[in-house]
Amino acid sequence: MAWAKLINTFNYISNGSDNYFLVNVLSNKSILTRYTVDAYGKVQQFTWLENSRSWVTYWEQPKQKCDVYRYCGSNSTCDKRHYPYCKCLEGFQPNNLREWSGGNWSGGCGRRTMLHCGDQDGFLPMKNMSLPLDPKTLQLQSIEDCRSSCLGICACNAYAYSNNQCLVWHGSLYNVRQADYSGEDLFLKLPVSEIKIYEESNKMSSRSSNHSRIRILSLGLALPVTGLILTLGTFYCWSKRKSLQRERTDPDLDLMLFDFTTKKKPTKRELSKSSKTVSGEIWNVELPIFSFSSVSTATNNFSNANKIGQGGFGPVYKGTLQNGHEVAIKRLSARSSQGLEELKNETTLIAKLQHRNLVKLLGCCIEGEEKILIYEYMAKKSLDFIIFDPQSQMKLSWKRRITIIEGIAQGLIYLHQYSRLRIIHRDLKASNILLDDQLNPKISDFGMARIFEDNRTQANTKRIVGTYGYMSPEYAMKGYFSIKSDVYSFGVLFLEIISGQKNSSFYPSSNDSSLNLMGHVWELWQNERELELIDPRLGNSSRLAPSPSKYIQVALLCVQEKAIDRPTMSEVSAMLSSDAVTLPLPKQPAFSFGSIDENANSRGGKPSSINDVTISLTAR
Structure with missing residues (x-):
């Protein structure tokens, strides 16, 4: 043709x-x-x-895949006869596990253990190889001189002595493969520890081969007995080899391949791997610890497109696993005011808590300077995204807001009363309430939380932590905290949910002498105008059911200045769930101004007075 x-x-x-x-x-x-x-x-x-x-x-x-330039990426070998065609060199692992598992090998491989640049490094011989591309030629007279030269150069990753020439490779190795016919000996530089692991694995393979030969000879002598013994021996060798390979390739669990929907109780081996040495002490955590590389893969290398939030701890990313399961990944920022203590505190506390209104901690990652927590993914983000966003406020009806309030109350009751540990959260606020796809609330962020013994009701701290506008007066001024501290924060959050306004950024009108949202509510309450507090986007507040007045009264009871006057969360739940409970009249909230005439106080509350208080977050 x-x-x-x-x-x-x-x-x-x-x-x-x-x-x-x-x-x-x-x-x-x-x-x-x-x-x-x-x-x-x-x-x-x-x-x-x-x-x-x-x-x-x-x-x-080129006609063959393995002839294509950098087809398998860096530090890998190509074999056109077996799929997958690409395999990492000994001592290396995929840089991007997700892409590598999917058949895209162009990202190549990186070292599992970094070189020591000295006597603790050695060379692994690779026989009959097609040498990598782009070598450097050194004028040396012997293979021993070539070896010594490569060992003395930290950047040198491999050498070969071919045709009386010393060839060395600095940096990554490309297009390494087994030769079809006559090849060269390539010497790959590895830490001595990696070479020992390789040699041990080969010994296991050799023993397995020996057992196979013995089995063939023994079959003619005593088939039933010998067959059983050899089967057990072969299984033993196989399991030992697999165990070594797991230790080499996956020092921590792989987040991408983990299935949280069918998770079983951790094995002894997994628990032992979850014991991390931090600052000289052993930290035992009964939850999976994942490798940083797999966490990075799940978040597309922590891309901005996957970022879903930012807190005091650091940025929060959405992660997607290989089975499609979505998780939330919170990464400690280098500029964060919180650190290892808060991460340890949150991990050891929340890992032991199980309640439908508490966010579930799925795992963590501690590798070098990286400190990361993995949570169940909350599709609707945090509560503040909805109640303080003008475009989102209409999504929350009055009944839905009450359901959220009641859910938060149930979570606090569990922390204060029914969990194995009595826990004070100390940082309850709208941004720490997450919402699932059904808008069910879940309390999160336990970095500031503290454990109480059963017989204790109050404690003192020199380090005052929390968020301005949500801290109770006894905690902000003197460092005293108790379950009533959480009740106060709950009351502030309660008022924010039903009004749609932030306590800390409330701007009073010209005829309003209140300092903040609570002061504004107090003035409305004393003048029997409390329904004016209800978010105007909900329409006519007098038509809302159940009646808002009771809920405003309960919220005011929670933010009273003295801790002894505030109800417990169990009492709050009873007030919210029953119309038969007679509610006491609230006293003036903490941190509020007022100038209402005593005679105007028709509700029988305490006369208003100026309460000039400055909150300090400094230790007293």
Whole structure:
């Protein structure tokens, strides 16, 4: 056929500013031909056949996948006879596990253990290899000199002595593969610890082969007994080898491959791997600890597109696992005011808590300077995104707001009364309430939380932590905290939910002498105008059911200045759930101004007075 006689000439043009190929087609001009270059650098020429009206491959280069430049990425080998074609070199692991598992090997591999640049490094011989691309040639007289030179250069990753020349490779190795016929010996530089692991694995393989030969000889002598013994021996060797491979390739659990929906009780091995030495002390945590590389893969290398929030601890990212399961990943920021103590506190506390209104901690990652917590993913983000966002406020009806309030109350009751540990949260606020896809509330962020013994009701701290506007007066001024501290924070949050306004950023009107939202509520309450507090986006507050007045009264009882006057969360729950409970009249809230005449106080509350208080977060 005429198209089979196509002859092409290639000229590489480089004029300083441009680099390109010039292709001349020396054939009948009526023949159509085209060239393509794929993502791996493979060049193909296609010719159009009019009879079949299709393009057919006329010429391609390179023909084999393993001949394609950097087909398997860095520090890997290629074998065209077996799938997967690419495999990391000994002592290396995939840089991107998700892409590697999916058949995209271009990202290559990185070292599991970094080189020591000294006597603690050695060389692993690789026989009959096609040598990597781009070597450097050293004028050395022997293979011993070549070895010593590579060992003394930290950047040198491999050497070979070929045709009386010393070849060394600095940096990553590309296009390493087993030679089809006669190849060269390549010596790969590895830490001595990695070489020992490789040798131990080979010993296991050799023992397995020996057992197989013995089994064949023994079958003719005593088939039943010998078969049983050899089966057990083979299984033992296989399991030991697999155990070594797991220790080499996966020092921590892989988040991408983990299935939280079918998670079983951790094994002794997993629990032992969850014991981390931090600042000289052993930290035992009964939950999975994942590798940083797998956490990074789940978040697409912590890309901004996956970022879903920012807190005092640091940024929060959405992660997607290989089975499609979504998780929330909280990463400690280097600029965070919180640190290792808060992370240890949150992990050891929340890992032991199980309640439908508490966010579930799924695992963590502690690797180098990285400190990361993995939680169940909350589709609707945090409560403050909805109640303080004008475009989102309409999503929350009055009944839904009451359901959220009651859910938060149930979570606090569990912490204060029914969990194995009595826990004071100390940082309850709208941004620490997460919402699932059904808008059910879940309390999160236990970095500031403290454990109480059963017989204690109050404690003191020199380090006052928390959020301005939510801290009770006894805690902000003197460092005293108790379950009543959480009740106060709950009361502030209660008022924010039903009003749609932030306590700390409330701006009173010209005829309103209140300091903040609580002061504003107090003035409305004393003048029997409390329904004016209800978020105007909910419509006519007098038509809302159940009646808002009771809920405002309960909220005011929670924010009273003295801790002894505040109800417990169990009492709050009883007030919210029953209309038969007679509610006491609230006293003036803490941190509020008022100038109402005593005679106007028709509700019988304490006369208003100026309460000039400055909150300090400094230790007293």
